[in-house]
Amino acid sequence: MSGLIASQIVVRERAAPSSGAITVAGVALAADPAGAIYWPEQGMLAVADLHLEKGSAFAARGVLLPPYDTAATLARVADLIARYAPRVVVALGDSFHDGRGPARLADTDRAVLKAQQRGRDWIWIAGNHDPDPADNIGGRFLPVFKLGALTFRHEPTAECEGEIAGHLHPVARVAGGGRAISRRCFAVDGKRMVMPAFGAYAGGLNVRDRAFARLFATLTFTAHMLGQRRVYAVGAKRCLPD
């Protein structure tokens, strides 16, 4: 009954990252384990909740977090751009942690961002952290972006058919082998999707939280959890509350 001394692991599989297929309102999307979606027909890449300059926002309040979060987040965006070569990039709001974030952006990070925007359409969707257009960060500013059957906006709404949103930072928790783990995830029910937060310092909210119950019919959605190299689809019923 006791056995508190033993330890055991299972060695992880090593393979190239592969994206999982997710369908929303009849549109086939590729869910990348980095936490982004790619829409092949439109050549479009979407990321949510980058929260750039969150580190410096904390620093201004006296918590001197490592100032590398923006560089780290942009580097991961760069990986995705290299992998998919998208024609359009959509940042689903809360791209900056606060309204003064764009002004605090370091020159090197700004140059990286500009380089990523070159030759493609870049859309900043307004979020609650960054509701207003900002100077000197390139791209177009839109409150909502509609393309084909899909609607891209920051905060999920009651109108759900084809909505791709962020804002909630979904995280799923599952148990197995005597322990539980939490990972960022896509929350999807075929009609709508809530994307995981992409930012290096972005936190998370359990998908069993009430905020998700308002969006999805009782536990009928699937959490696509982000693994090292693939996405794992787990039924909401299997997900644990905190």
Next chain:
Amino acid sequence: MTAVERTEPTPILPETFARWFAQRGWTPRAHQLELLARAQAGRSALLIAPTGGGKTLAGFLPSLVELFERGAKPRRLLSTGKEVRRSEGLHTLYISPLKALAVDIARNLETPVSEMGLSIRIETRTGDTPTSKRQRQRRDPPDILLTTPEQLALLLATADAPYLFGTLKRVVLDELHALVTSKRGDLLSLDLARLFRIAPGLQTIGLSATVADPDDLCRYLVPQAEDGARYADLLVAADGAEPNVTMLEPGGDLPWAGHSARHAFPQIYELIKQHKMTLVFVNTRSQAEMIFHALWHMNDDALAIALHHGSLDVAQRRKVEDAMAAGKLRAVVCTSSLDLGIDWGDIDLVINVGAPKGSSRLLQRIGRANHRLEEPSRGILIPANRFEVLECRAAIGAVADHAQDTPPLRTGALDVLAQHILGTACGEPFLADELFSEVKTAAPYAGLTRADFDAAVDFVATGGYALKAYERFAKIRQNKGGRWRVSHPMVAQRYRMNVGTIVEADMLKVRLVRSRVGGAGRTGPIARGGRILGEVEEYFIETMVPGDTFVFAGEILKYETLVEDEVYVSRTTATDPKVPAYDGGKFPLSTYLAERVRKLLAEPAQWLPLPETVREWLRIQQWRSMVPGRSDLLVETFPRGGRYYLVCYPFEGRLAHVTLGMLLTRRLERAGLRPLGFVANEYALAVWGLGDVELRVRRGELSLAALFDEDMLGDDLEAWLAESALMKRTFRTCAIIAGLIERRFQGNEKSRRQVTISTDLIYDVLRKHQPDHVLLRAARLDAATGLLDIRRLGEMLSRIRGRIIHKSLDRVSPLAVPVMLEIGRETVYGEASEAVMAEAAEELIKEAMG
């Protein structure tokens, strides 16, 4: 022994004191007088004395005598311009690792003070002291203040410090052996260095149990110099009678593995019945819960048996201690929570259930039953499995040899230094050069380099980042004279809320509520306002699903839900509770005891006193495989159930074995041997996989010497640290102590779970972008001795070089059975996460297809 032995000065004990001793029917003990003499000669000293030897009184006697001689000199009121305060600050400071101990000692001191009619004011100051009293103490301090290291740090970080401590004559450090082994000891050493500067002529007295190297503590007590070590005087009080330690003869059903010692519960109960007062020490809180629960069930005689461990509510623990002191209890089941503290009650038996882990720890525990010096203290060891029989036997030998295996003095941690630097700036502006010299007088920091010191200052000021992004947000800045000062009062306020080095895993309060009617499902309304039972680690609750049952505070409880930072539980009638994996008080097997176990194994002549089942086990091992020599590493390989196993026996403790397991599986994977997992216990490590290691060795394609080569501590270790959850936990602790992350926020403790930014995320980003950052270096140093025990692994790998003995077997050997039985019982926190998700996803597929 290099501690200075001086010619003995003669103590001067005033007539009043001599009379008081006589009235009580006591004669002052030799070490009490000797310590008084040293103090009167102006020396600092370390007193090593067994429990119950009048050690505390010895520590205070010099101050009581001095204050008696000073007389009731009325202290004048002085105006500072801002306020009115007493003319003199503190005379004596007493530091204890436990605030309860400070309170108890203060109470005990009142007896001699009032009986001799001394005019001495004695007060305590702990986290529980009311604010008004704390404020008054800063203007009108007592003669003697009893407090904790954290409170001392707080007092030093105020502008009042020069006034409060300028007149300080003496610091008494109680349970010094326990204080110095942790980061608290590092912080205290820095505060001592500060006190020595503020109060010239300050003396220290250290009180300690026996340790392996008293010189370490003697250095700790006095300021160190550039040109070599300095030592306080060493006084060793005479030992009491030899302790009487035996091993409970296990019945025929001695388990192969596990730590419950279930087979011995009836015998434990009988022993309690036969004695006046028994302490039952166990190694983990979960064991304590289990034994307490079992004893309660067989308690037909209604014996007063209590439970005491670190997770229980403080008020409840105090109740148990008071009942012990009043002699109302027959037994207390406890963890290391009762390792320290004054003698509660008249204990006549100490039972140690499970592996003793270390010789010094065992001696200290057994010493708890030593109330009268001339009588032997009685201890009984109860092994829970076969390997523990060997460990108990080795420990009995170690006790007979008076062998000590306390760890050597720590190297001062950089995260603690950072906290101290900020605290210093909160007190008064400092010059870096001066503070650096001061810090180096603290023994743990005597070897500190200027580069590391500057890195710590830089960290405190602007985070210490190569990317200089935060100059304008600096917490401390240099003024025109080059002195560093706090840039905003808010910084000092935050420092005060986060002082200290004890970083528990995030704890959740356990609240007893009535069970919800109805089944599981979404969080529904639930009765609030039940009783708090204690606290559990957050990561334990993370493994639980509502409806799971577990043992806590002696009861079987059902997990209902989590509300903010409280776990709601209800009583249940369930009979098969989950065992909590919260592992407070788990110590690794000491290197010394491990060496003795290996020696015992290697010499069959010494097996004679072992129980017959154990001898038989070892004899069959000799015949089927072999019993490893004292310095050898036995590696067995065998096939089983379609898999290939490799079992080795380093005897270096579970933590080092887990690290070895992580690194070995990486190497086996690279060698194409497709390892699937591993399991470790205190003595052995088993790795299994799909590839046949034995075949590859036979063909000469793989050498075990290369597999176990020390170079695994290079790149393999680095690669693993990048993703190790244990490393992230270590980093989190450093980040909190150093003040990067706050653990307490003003006014909104409740929302901690929402507000805190995950240190795992910070670790990932920092490691990638500035791998040599001072906090990462601090975390790596911790990992060497802490959760990953890398240093010990390194010593082992070096010891077994050229001494690996490979036995190729056709099936599992008797010695391998205990570790093999652990397979599937527990997983390392934070690892193997992909497997858990894959399994959860698998279920979805089955559901969809089925």
